[in-house]
Amino acid sequence: MSWIVSLPCTRPEAEALSGEIPELDALVEAPVVVTREIDEDAGLWQLDAYMDDKPGAALLKLLQSFVPSAKGQTPVVAELPEEDWVTLSQQGLEPVQAGRFFVHTSSYADRVPAGTTPFLIDASQAFGTGGHDTTAGCLAMLDQLARQGASPRNIADIGTGTGLLAFAAMALWPRAKTIASDIDPASIFVTRDNAAINGVPLGRGGGGLGLAVAPGTDHPSIKHRAPYDLVIANILAGPLITLAPDIAAATAPGGHAILAGLIARQMEPVLAAYRAQGFRLAVRGGSAEWPCLLLIKRRRYGWRRKERAFHRASPSDASFGSW
Structure with missing residues (x-):
């Protein structure tokens, strides 16, 4: 089984987590952290962290430190069924069109706009x-x-x-x-x-x-x-x-x-x-x-x-x- 930890966050906090996260890189088994906008009109964002094992108190405290706006809120911890949780984590990654380029994950492989230069880049250990x-x-x-x-x-x-x-x-x-x-x-x-x-x-x-x-x-x-x-x-x-x-x-x-x-x-x-x-x-x-x-x-x-x-x-x- 796999686990997910969710916390509300702000857009600046989400953007700050889009690059390298040294605190997670130092962990032996680092979770995959994904941020996504859950309500565009209200400007609500969410941090989701996916991991293989049930998170301990230290990891929960570390994840909370990334989102000061959620101070005092209890992280939502849930057990996931036997599924590909990396694929689940990618569901929050919307495709990006910049210039002639269309960058997408596997979830959007069948929705490439005509006339674009597409690249399939799934979430991974590397940034970009x-x-x-x-x-x-x-x-x-x-x-x-x-x-x-x-x-x-x-x-x-x-x-x-x-x-x-x-x-x-x-x-x-x-x-x-x-x-x-x-x-x-x-x-x-x-x-x-x-x-x-x-x-x-x-x-x-x-x-x-x-x-x-x-x-x-x-x-x-x-x-x-x-x-x-x-x-x-x-x-x-x-x-x-x-x-x-x-x-x-x-x-x-x-x-x-x-x-x-x-x-x-x-x-x-x-x-x-x-x-x-x-x-x-x-x-x-x-x-x-x-x-x-x-x-x-x-x-x-x-x-x-x-x-x-x-x-x-x-x-x-x-x-x-x-x-």
Whole structure:
């Protein structure tokens, strides 16, 4: 038998639980935590935690700590029948459409809209099902970049999670060489499985996806392939700032970087770190609370001198900002 623990929560609390949860990662048998909106008109949200064994007092206390708004409320603990509780947990994951992309779980496999590029990404140990604003913002930014005429030949997805953003980039630029990395080995296993499910070829050459377990860009395969025309990093503000020199070193002059995983008040510190490395902000996308930043690495020539273009910028160039 399996068990479910339910608690009411707010939308900000639900969004905060969409990414990595270190307190759960430290557990030997971590529950699967899913948040969902149960009443759109009333703005009511709920946390559901699925696990194999009956939860003890310590786990219940930990789950309650994630939702301060439910302080004083008793968690609802229920025993589930012998069913696939991972599938049950996915019933709260609505499909996401961002740009041309439609990201869904198995529950929605028969409801893919015509004209979209679909990806089947089930809930797993890795972050990045598309449901969070950061991932959806990156998908929309990739789509916008392609519509503006960008054609990167060498792409790196740093902190890939489920592999979704790397898959989306490969759908947009199928001839590009792409590598996806994550510090968590489980994420790379999940990415490999998702690649098979979605028909994404693995390999080192153009049109194939290379995989690497690595902290940031610190892996021989990532360094060997550099510099990149496009670097995607949907992680957290702290690691983004720490990795700014490494991401700058891995990005070709004139190349793009898509950064996400930060909240609005963290945008300026992140931008400051990347401006110091020669990047400029081209587009600020994403949601109000979860920005997605498109940066361009300035071209340089000579000794520490910025390269200035001698031609007039086209209208499409202007849409990416100026400096």
